[in-house]
Amino acid sequence: MTGEKFKSLMDIMYKLRKECPWDREQTNDSIKANTIEEAFEVVEAIDEKNYDELKKELGDLLLHIVFHSVIAEEEKHFNINDVIDAISDKLVRRHPHVFGDTKVDGTKEVMTNWETLKLKEGRDSVLEGVPKNLPGLHRAFRLQEKASKVGFDWEKKEDVWEKVEEEINELKESEKKNDIQEIENEIGDILFSITNYARFIGINPENALRLTIEKFIKRFTYVEKKVKDQNKEIHKVTLEEMDKYWDESKETL
16 A cells, blocks of 8 residues: 555656646755755654644655655656665665674664764765754764764763863953954854763754753743733833743743
């Protein structure tokens, strides 16, 4: 049944490319931003543990995979079968402990072998393969993660935190000079270091920041509602009043 349903989806996409003016005009470039958006909507559904929404968002993401593949097929680059073959071959090749005779001792060794296999496939650096347009915190996390898999990592979390404190002190020193470029560099170093600390203790900093952002939105929205309930405008109330509502929000949200 799965194969039949997938063929039906492909047939729908082929028909849309022929008969729908909008679908026919699209290119891989024109829909790439939408593809990124769909991926983030999948993540949002996972964060909210909304599985009905996750089902729909995964469908939207699958549509984009099919869409990109059909466009590429029309331009004689590759087709959906090539996409499936490529990922199937990669999964088998990079899991010799499952599909071959390689022995591994735990997840850490699996990940180390994964990076080693990538280098054997022609990559010049273990850092390759992390997209430049990833959100900054997540890109830093992935680069640090890749380096750690080949042994380039701290030994103790206390040492990582010491580095964070060192970078904070360097920021304080740069502020005394009032050199905006140096300050920017030091802030970047702090963010990179705190990302490293989060990774070291098993926290994805991008997820942590996203959760904090959502918390901020809920609490600030609470402040706005309380101000509105008083028949006031948000830009006309005092900071002290907003702080009072903010503190209230902490007890309820």
